[in-house]
Amino acid sequence: MAEKLLDVRNLKKHFPIKGGVLSKTIGYVYAVDGISFFLRKGETLGLVGESGCGKSTTGRLILRLIELTEGDVFFEGQNISVLNKQQMRALRRDMQIIFQDPYASLNPRMTVGKIVGEPLRIHQVTRGKELDERVEELLEKVGLHPEHSRRYPHEFSGGQRQRIGIARALALNPKLIVADEPVSALDVSIQAQVINLLQDLKQEFELSYLFIAHDLSVVEYMSDRVAVMYLGKIVELASSSALYRSPKHPYTQALLSAVPIPDPRTEKKRQILEGDVPSPINPPRGCHFHTRCIYRKDECSQFEPAFVDVGDGHYAACPVRAGGDFIRL
Numbered sequence: 001m002a003e004k005l006l007d008v009r010n011l012k013k014h015f016p017i018k019g020g021v022l023s024k025t026i027g028y029v030y031a032v033d034g035i036s037f038f039l040r041k042g043e044t045l046g047l048v049g050e051s052g053c054g055k056s057t058t059g060r061l062i063l064r065l066i067e068l069t070e071g072d073v074f075f076e077g078q079n080i081s082v083l084n085k086q087q088m089r090a091l092r093r094d095m096q097i098i099f100q101d102p103y104a105s106l107n108p109r110m111t112v113g114k115i116v117g118e119p120l121r122i123h124q125v126t127r128g129k130e131l132d133e134r135v136e137e138l139l140e141k142v143g144l145h146p147e148h149s150r151r152y153p154h155e156f157s158g159g160q161r162q163r164i165g166i167a168r169a170l171a172l173n174p175k176l177i178v179a180d181e182p183v184s185a186l187d188v189s190i191q192a193q194v195i196n197l198l199q200d201l202k203q204e205f206e207l208s209y210l211f212i213a214h215d216l217s218v219v220e221y222m223s224d225r226v227a228v229m230y231l232g233k234i235v236e237l238a239s240s241s242a243l244y245r246s247p248k249h250p251y252t253q254a255l256l257s258a259v260p261i262p263d264p265r266t267e268k269k270r271q272i273l274e275g276d277v278p279s280p281i282n283p284p285r286g287c288h289f290h291t292r293c294i295y296r297k298d299e300c301s302q303f304e305p306a307f308v309d310v311g312d313g314h315y316a317a318c319p320v321r322a323g324g325d326f327i328r329l
Contacts, residue, residue, distance in 0.1 A: 002040040004074075005176060005208050006062065009036050011071035013057055017281065030280050031057045033232035034071070036307075039176070044202065044209040046223030046240070048216060048255075050277060053229040055212045056100070059178040062210065063095055064088050075176070093123055096169040100181040102161035106153040112139070112164055113149030119171040138167040141204075142197060159190035166197065170205065178210045183218060195222060216259050220244055228252045231288040232280060234307065238314040248310055248322035250293050286326075287317070295320050303327060 014028040032054040039045045047055050060066045062073055064080065073081045080091060096119075099105035106115055117135045120126050126134055136146035142163040153161055162182060169177055179198065183191040195218060201207060211222050219226055220240055227237040228251065236249040247253045250271075257271040274292045278284050284291050290300035295318075303326030305317040316322035 002042055004038045005041045005043075005076060006039040006210070007074040008038065008058075008062065009072045009074070011035050011058065011061060011073065012069045013054075013061055013066065014069045027281055030232050030283055032061065033283070035229070035232075035234045037227055037234060037237060039208055039210060041175070041208055042202075042206060043224045044211050044222055046219035046226040047210060047212045047229060048214060048219045048226060049229035051214065052277065052280070054232045054280075055214075055229055056180050058229075059097065059180050059210060059212050063092075063097055063178060065097070093119075093172040094175045095178070096172065096174040096176070097178045097180060098162075098165050098169050098182045101185055102158055102165055103153060105165055106161060108153055110152075111149065112144075112151055112153065112156075115153070115164060116149070116167045116171060119168060123172060125172065134171070135167075138170055139164075141170065141201070142167045143193075157190075158186050159194060162186060162194055163197070166194075166201070170201065173205065174207070176208050176210070178212070180212045181214070184213065184215065191218070198222070216244075216255060228255070231278060231283055233288055233317070235289065235318070236314075236316045238316075239312075242312065242314050246314075248314065248316035249289075249318045250295055250321055251289050252316075299326050 011032055012034050013032040014030055016025045017027040017029060018024065019026040035058065037045065047058065049055055061068045068081055071081065072079050075091065075095065080088065083091065113132065113135050116138055117131050120131055120134060135149050139146060139148055144160065144163055153164065156164065183194050186194060202209060211219065213219050223240045225238065226240050226243045227234050228249065230251050236243065236247065236252045243252065244256065247256055254271040254273050278291055286302050287300045287305050290296045293300065297320055300320065305319050306324045306327050307315055307317040308324035310316050310322045319326055
């Protein structure tokens with residue numbers, strides 16, 4: 001088994017809601033509400049779930065782009081959740097991010113050469129002619145031309161802009177890249193190109209990915225293991241093959257049943273979820289999913305389900321369908 005690169009323990013992020021003349025805290029948005037997982041070196045962990053479940057917030061918490069409310073994040077055995085800004089700045093060479101929006105994440109006033117070379121200048125890795133050569137090399141790695149370094153972001157298509165973002169993330173030879181829905185804003189044909197590029201770069205640079213997405217087919221193709229999030233919690237985690245072959249949690253089963261099969265002759269029974277996703281401001285007591293679950297029992301609304309190993313490293317939080325116990329609140 002490969003060594004753990006990232007170890008997240010009981011991670012929480014509660015955003016305060018301000019109100020009144022004095023802007024007092026009148027409540028919280030429970031965006032991430034106590035999740036734990038790990039990522040091995042050279043592995044891709046997919047993080048999937050509906051919009052608003054806390055996927056992107058999780059990625060930003062791991063990189064300390066936003067401060068966590070509670071919990072610990074260990075990177076190569078070091079607890080980075082207690083580091084100050086200067087200590088984190090040195091560590092950012094090993095941890096980078098690819099943002100979802102390939103246009104908003106690039107400074108429109110900077111040329112591509114300055115955008116890709118900015119991490120190298122900030123961390124004082126190189127300068128002058130060597131920096132220019134490194135930028136051109138990175139652009140070629142992601143399928144762009146060296147002369148593109150003199151252009152501005154608005155002169156490129158969405159797929160090309162995402163390639164620029166990938167080149168910037170690679171500049172410092174990181175060990176971990178958080179890919180925050182890197183293909184969701186792209187056309188389907190361009191998505192395939194970018195996904196294959198990410199796979200090639202993973203092998204060449206020995207990268208580890210936390211791959212955040214809501215497209216289940218993309219996650220299956222990219223990931224070694226998959227974690228399923230619902231309303232701030234991870235409800236299931238397993239190897240990609242095991243999760244897609246035999247999902248244990250009712251929410252995962254519903255997600256997979258919604259994936260279209262490109263064959264009109266194949267009839268597929270779909271599991272339609274009841275109601276809407278509850279508000280993260282006031283999540284349901286007990287199992288967060290019980291308000292929409294067709295298998296719910298009385299205990300589901302009273303006690304929190306334990307996240308347990310149901311066999312061969314396949315974890316699920318559903319005592320009714322996957323076994324395990326309830327945790328008394």
